[in-house]
Amino acid sequence: MAEALTGEAILAATEEVLRRYGPAKATVVDVAKALGVSHGSVYRHFPTKAALREAVTRRWLDAIHVEMESVLDENASASDNLRAWLQRLFDKKRRSHVDEPELFATFRVLVSESCVIPDYHIGHLVGQVARIISAGVETQEFVTDDVERTAKAVWDATDMFHHPAHAQEWGDPHIQAAFDAVVSLVIAGLRYNRTPSAAGDA
Amino acid sequence: MAEALTGEAILAATEEVLRRYGPAKATVVDVAKALGVSHGSVYRHFPTKAALREAVTRRWLDAIHVEMESVLDENASASDNLRAWLQRLFDKKRRSHVDEPELFATFRVLVSESCVIPDYHIGHLVGQVARIISAGVETQEFVTDDVERTAKAVWDATDMFHHPAHAQEWGDPHIQAAFDAVVSLVIAGLRYNRTPSAAGDA
DNA sequence: GGACTGACAGATATTGAAATCTGTCAGTCC
DNA sequence: GGACTGACAGATTTCAATATCTGTCAGTCC
Numbered sequence A, B: 001m002a003e004a005l006t007g008e009a010i011l012a013a014t015e016e017v018l019r020r021y022g023p024a025k026a027t028v029v030d031v032a033k034a035l036g037v038s039h040g041s042v043y044r045h046f047p048t049k050a051a052l053r054e055a056v057t058r059r060w061l062d063a064i065h066v067e068m069e070s071v072l073d074e075n076a077s078a079s080d081n082l083r084a085w086l087q088r089l090f091d092k093k094r095r096s097h098v099d100e101p102e103l104f105a106t107f108r109v110l111v112s113e114s115c116v117i118p119d120y121h122i123g124h125l126v127g128q129v130a131r132i133i134s135a136g137v138e139t140q141e142f143v144t145d146d147v148e149r150t151a152k153a154v155w156d157a158t159d160m161f162h163h164p165a166h167a168q169e170w171g172d173p174h175i176q177a178a179f180d181a182v183v184s185l186v187i188a189g190l191r192y193n194r195t196p197s198a199a200g201d202a
Numbered sequence C: 001g002g003a004c005t006g007a008c009a010g011a012t013a014t015t016g017a018a019a020t021c022t023g024t025c026a027g028t029c030c
Numbered sequence D: 001g002g003a004c005t006g007a008c009a010g011a012t013t014t015c016a017a018t019a020t021c022t023g024t025c026a027g028t029c030c
Helices: A007-025 A028-035 A039-045 A049-069 A078-099 A101-113 A117-138 A147-157 A164-171 A175-191 B007-025 B028-035 B039-045 B049-069 B078-099 B101-113 B117-138 B147-157 B164-171 B175-191
Strands: none
Touching (some): A007 A039, A007 A049, A007 A101, A028 A049, A049 A101, A049 A117, A078 A101, A078 A164, A101 A117, A147 B175, A164 A175, A164 B164, A175 B147, B007 B028, B007 B039, B007 B049, B007 B101, B028 B039, B028 B049, B049 B078, B049 B101, B049 B117, B078 B101, B078 B164, B101 B117, B101 B164, B117 B147
């Protein structure tokens, strides 16, 4: 007998099968075949095909979360940190989409298959934005009375630069200019932001 | 013989067929059947099925453009005008999506089928935003050195409240709060906005 | 003579039978 | 005894035959 079948080995094989066949064709039988076991064995470690795919997706997203953490620079201004963080996220997604379109599409499908994964991913990244904004509020660079709410607004306002539904627009030669314009507008807004109830005054 | 077959009659029949059968099933033969003519006659007025669909779509979008014009109030502040305009657009799209999901989906498909229609639609609406911002700059309510560029940034920043790709999120009970937060952030940014080259200073 | 028809060729969509896949579980093997 | 197998039922997918649709055009009708 070879080494024992581990959840980790199954995850690696699943990712490989997904890369090779894409999300529509990758089957549990393929994964088992790649591992040289029967597909019944895979079900001993993961209750369903959906759970297996979700585990692969979560592992992939966690790597992105860690990478994004490393962008923050304690010595930089909050504006610069926010701009650099957003730029890094945009660059990562855009490059992934341009350089490996099939792989990008595969993970796009995987993320959208799950009900909890998108919330998990977005919640984590908005949390990072909130930390940047919070630091800016402490240095009085930014003004806001609700950091969480404002972080979500920044996330939403930059949506077209991270939401995969807009991936096709990321190839446009003017996309970087559009990104710069939105981020400048958002950062200007953070310097003097009010809640809607107080924002009507001219 | 009945009255002569007009382009207008064909457009009306096409819209009716699209409403009834949806974009995937609606055929030129159906349109001809609805008009009591052979499908060859339809091709005397429109060179292709795509051209026919595009004409229907353009007529539909033009009605929206006219409606949006009527939101502007010369006596209101630029902030109020911008907020009201964006809110109206959001309400229109959201209601259309919630009240008549099939019809909304149909026109969503029609718009995405054409290469020129989306640019036509977005160009027109961004032009209206530019006029609102321009008025705000004249009254010194807003600050920007490039109205067109800023108008596009406002459009992009509010993307998730008008782009049909986000329609499914419009049913979320918190969506209005998210809208308010983004619009407040954007309007705050318009009051003190700079180009990226000058935006790095803290 | 100009608006319309209807048959046609090639392209596209539909359908249902056959193949494959998911998830289960009694049984095998060390 | 616990990890694994492989046959199985029901659900899903594939594929090729069949039907329909698009766009054309010679011919019909007023």
